[in-house]
Amino acid sequence: MAVYSKILLAVDLSEESDQLIEKTRTIATNNQAQLTVIHVIEPLSFAYGGDVPMDLTTVQNQLDEHARSKLALFCEKLGYPVESQQVLTGHTESEIHRVAEENGCDLIVVGSHGRHGLALLLGSTANSVLHGAPCDVLAIRIYEPKD
Incomplete structure (x- = not known):
């Protein structure tokens, strides 16, 4: 019996x-899990507080089209069948929770940059995903490139 059957x-x-590829592929393969891969884009209006005097639709x-292209390339690198790949627009944590719940996922995998100090106080995506997730969350440590 697989521990995880649906991974997001x-x-x-x-x-x-x-850096997420090898561990995600290994977990998915070992569990013969369905894999969904998503990328969430926060709307430009969020960044500007909604008070932008121009139409940002174009x-x-x-941004959406560029993200779709990058996501397709990422999924190719995974070397594992991807059930669904999606570029979504909204609040990152909310969208991750929504997709996990709608798809009945039993594991969410995210990267964690291991911030500390002020960045930790402001919160991280991985931390926000953990709180409120409908299933297990695996935060894989991301290492920044050394200059």
């Missing part, structure tokens, strides 16, 4: 996201 991998599509569409 949430990626930020940074270069460091590739820019948002370009």
